Structures are given as C-alpha cells and as structure tokens.
Amino acid sequence: MSKDDSSCGRDSCGCGENDETADESFHPMGEDYEEEMREMLDDTEYDTELGMDMAEDAMALIQGEISEAEFHDKYNEAVVEEFDVDDRPTVDAFEEMNAEEDESIFKKLTGGGDIADKLAGLDADTSQSRRDTMKKMGAAGAALGLGGVASAQGGSSDPKDDEYGANPVGDTSDEGTQLGMVIDLNRCDGCLECVTGCIEENNTSSGANWMYVLSYEDESTEQENFLVRPCQHCTNAPCEKVCPVRARHTRDKDGIVLTNYETCIGCRYCQVACPYGVNYFQWGEPDTPFDELMGADGDYDEDSLKEMDYEQRNQLLTENNDHIYDERGMWSDSRPPQGVMGKCTMCPTRQDGHSGEEKQGTVACMEACDAAGMSAIHFGDVNDPESRPRQYMRQRAEQEFARDTELDNGEQWGETVTPWAKLSAFKLLEDLGTRPNITYLGNQPGPEAEQVEGPVSYEQIGVTDNRKEHLDQYTFGAGDD
Ligand code: SF4
Ligand code: SF4
Ligand code: SF4
Numbered sequence: 001m002s003k004d005d006s007s008c009g010r011d012s013c014g015c016g017e018n019d020e021t022a023d024e025s026f027h028p029m030g031e032d033y034e035e036e037m038r039e040m041l042d043d044t045e046y047d048t049e050l051g052m053d054m055a056e057d058a059m060a061l062i063q064g065e066i067s068e069a070e071f072h073d074k075y076n077e078a079v080v081e082e083f084d085v086d087d088r089p090t091v092d093a094f095e096e097m098n099a100e101e102d103e104s105i106f107k108k109l110t111g112g113g114d115i116a117d118k119l120a121g122l123d124a125d126t127s128q129s130r131r132d133t134m135k136k137m138g139a140a141g142a143a144l145g146l147g148g149v150a151s152a153q154g155g156s157s158d159p160k161d162d163e164y165g166a167n168p169v170g171d172t173s174d175e176g177t178q179l180g181m182v183i184d185l186n187r188c189d190g191c192l193e194c195v196t197g198c199i200e201e202n203n204t205s206s207g208a209n210w211m212y213v214l215s216y217e218d219e220s221t222e223q224e225n226f227l228v229r230p231c232q233h234c235t236n237a238p239c240e241k242v243c244p245v246r247a248r249h250t251r252d253k254d255g256i257v258l259t260n261y262e263t264c265i266g267c268r269y270c271q272v273a274c275p276y277g278v279n280y281f282q283w284g285e286p287d288t289p290f291d292e293l294m295g296a297d298g299d300y301d302e303d304s305l306k307e308m309d310y311e312q313r314n315q316l317l318t319e320n321n322d323h324i325y326d327e328r329g330m331w332s333d334s335r336p337p338q339g340v341m342g343k344c345t346m347c348p349t350r351q352d353g354h355s356g357e358e359k360q361g362t363v364a365c366m367e368a369c370d371a372a373g374m375s376a377i378h379f380g381d382v383n384d385p386e387s388r389p390r391q392y393m394r395q396r397a398e399q400e401f402a403r404d405t406e407l408d409n410g411e412q413w414g415e416t417v418t419p420w421a422k423l424s425a426f427k428l429l430e431d432l433g434t435r436p437n438i439t440y441l442g443n444q445p446g447p448e449a450e451q452v453e454g455p456v457s458y459e460q461i462g463v464t465d466n467r468k469e470h471l472d473q474y475t476f477g478a479g480d481d
Pocket of ligand 3: 050201346363365366
C-alpha cells in the first residue's frame, strides 16, 4: 500500500520530503531493485514506506551504525499503528534502554535538591537524548546510502586458531551449534540436482526456487562458473529485524533462520530487507495441497500439539515423519501456505529427527548433489571442527597447500604461509555485516560477470526461472565497493 499522505513525519521514509538521500539506493541490489521492492509493497495492504524505511535502517543496524534500541524506538509507534503489535526481536534492547533511562530518572529524583528543578532538568535531558538519537539515525541512513556496502563492521570472519591459523569458515565463536554450509564452487557442474532435490523435499511451487544455481561467465576466469545460492541463514539477519510479528526468527538450538507460517501475515517486509533476494512469496494456492505434504496426515492437530510438553510433541512428530512442524510445534517447513513468505529452511524437520536418525545433519540439496557424484555442498555445524563442512575445508586447504608447495619445490612458502592462506574462500556480501553462514570455496563473481544459460536449463527440470533477469541485473558486482 502506498502512502498518499505527503506530510510524512519519518526522517528517512524515501518519500523525498525529509530525506536528503531519497535518490540514492540503500539496497545492496541497487536502485532498480529497490524500486521494484517499493512497487511490490504497493501491492500489499500494508504501509509501503514503513517497509522501505525499516529495510533501510535494518541495513544500518546490521552494520552497527545504529543500535537495536534506537531502531526499535524509531519505528515502534508506526509498527503498532499498522499491525496492532510490535513483536520485532529488537524489543529486548529497547526495553533494556528504557530500564536504564528509568534508573537514571530515579537517580535524578533521589539525588537531593529541589524536585521541581530536577523534573524540569529531566524533561530537557530526555528530549535532548531523543533528538540526539534521531540525529544519529539520520546520519546513519545518509552514510549507508552514500557508503553502500563499503562499511565493514562485525561481518568479517571470526578467526579461530587451529593447526592452520585463521579459519575462513567464519562464525566459529563456539557458542553452541550453528548450522551452515561450505559450498565448493569448483566442484559444481551446474546439473541443478540440488534445485530438484530441494523442490522434491519441500514441495515448493513453481518459480519458488529456494535453491538457485546461477551460471555465469567472468572475464577473469574465461570459463563457465556457477554460484549455488540458498538462503545464507545470516547470524545477523536484517530480514528478522523488520518482521513485525516475529514470524521470521532464528532458532536458538541451531541458528537456522525460519518463518513461522502460522504467524506470518504476508507483509513482505523481510523480502525488502534481505540483501540476497532469496525470499519467495506464495501468491496463489500452492501447487501441492496441504494434505499431500509429507507427514501432514499425522493423527494430531495444532491445538493438541500446543497442549503437549516438548518430549510428547517431539515423539509424536517423529512417529508421523512430520515434515511441517519443527520440534517446538511451529509450522516452519515445507512450502508455505498462500499469502505467506517462504525461503530455504535448512530442512529443520530433518534436523529435528522427524525424518529418521539417518537424515539428521543432512539437507536434501546436499543429498542430491552427493547422489549426482559432485559433493559440492557440505552441510553441518560450522562451529564444530569435526563437522563435515569444517573437515572438508581442512582437506581442501591441505590439498591446495600440498599442490602449490610441490609446484614450487617448497621454496617459495615461508613459515607464515598456512594451508588456509592457499584456500580461496568468500562469503556473499560479507561486508554488510549480515554474518552469513554459507562459505564458498572458489572464485567470487567479479563485476564483469554475466549470467549465461547453464548446461541444464530450468525448463529442462520442469521449473520456472523467474530470477534470471533479476540476478543478471543485480547480483553480480553487488558486493563490489
Ligand atoms: S539471506 Fe536469509 S537470513 Fe539472510 S537476510 Fe536474506 S532471508 Fe534473511
Ligand atoms: S512477510 Fe511474514 S515473515 Fe516476512 S516480515 Fe512480514 S510477517 Fe514477517
Ligand atoms: S537446505 Fe533444504 S531448504 Fe535449503 S536449499 Fe537445501 S534442500 Fe532446500
């Protein structure tokens, strides 16, 4: 829904009234994509400018330009007005900030002196701090618009020392499990088996390719290359920060980013705030009816699930080979219902054991890639040095190191050269601060990369590819400063 009211009160709404950077795109995928997102929001019943503003500031938030509390505060009133609720995950930081302010107020009131003077001083202080906050927000928005993805804060790989020195896998903070992938682009041959595997597992509707493989040519490599792109399951996910009803969320136990299909209201704000373009809205009736989804014929309903404790619920879901609800009883797997947002889930019902022990720790796209004999996708806990992705990384680093050392008769490399240093690894748009949990091995697409037809077309596997035009225009070079 567009905002006809031109007397917009927000600082960076994009309407041009108050925003000095209105003509410059905040979105990493560029101005045209931003415009497309705006038009897309116009087709929903929700406030377009609120969605655009929040997406813009979510980009500033993940770069550490503004705080969670400031972000929450800035949009709280508008979100409540639009959705009757504000359940964004930033509320905790906001409440903490308020508690601190209350404490400071209490100190002022109890610190002696005339109470009327203190109250007057307090009013002045509070309005001053709000003005400062809003000023900072404006500056952050401008910096983001001008600086784009050049600002790199909090997004770099967290070095973990092991036998090779700094590990390029990334967020190895050892704070519990973090599921993710290492994808070796050198092994991918563009067969699209992973795309098919994901569709079969999740019954996604035509055009909703949660797994997407781009074929491209790049001047620097002069050969056909592939970029295998699921959702990046970002640790610092901007899509999550803007969801007014907290349908988009990160699971505590394994760090995967999911959508609670029963909570999602289809506002599409997450789609605008995602820098990677991996969200697919389920416009119409899904191709696969609900009762054909795996496990949907289980002898239970949602209400009875809610009454059960964790153990009972999980046992029931496992017995029914449930492929819909995760272990908390939230419908967050398989294709979404009509009017709800979908994207790659990292197959949570497999991770929860509902598809049998042998499927735990696997995802359908990896299984399909393995079955095709390519083994380009390696899924697992990227915080665990013994997981498949981490072991694979070590193996590849050793191979590269041994190969180059042999070629140079061991003379060129001094003690400071480690196997990791010989490995070409990257994460997509890492400088944004999203902290993606997909690590790629191989060459990063350069600014001159051009999308081309792959060896297997999407038509050949019976799938609509409505992403090509977008990706051709926007993805390549998006991360270049
Ligand atoms: S890549 Fe996935 S987790 Fe990251 S912002 Fe986009 S939708 Fe969210
Ligand atoms: S579309 Fe759904 S998941 Fe996305 S922001 Fe809106 S309510 Fe949240
Ligand atoms: S992890 Fe699961 S949902 Fe994601 S692309 Fe692979 S098969 Fe699809």
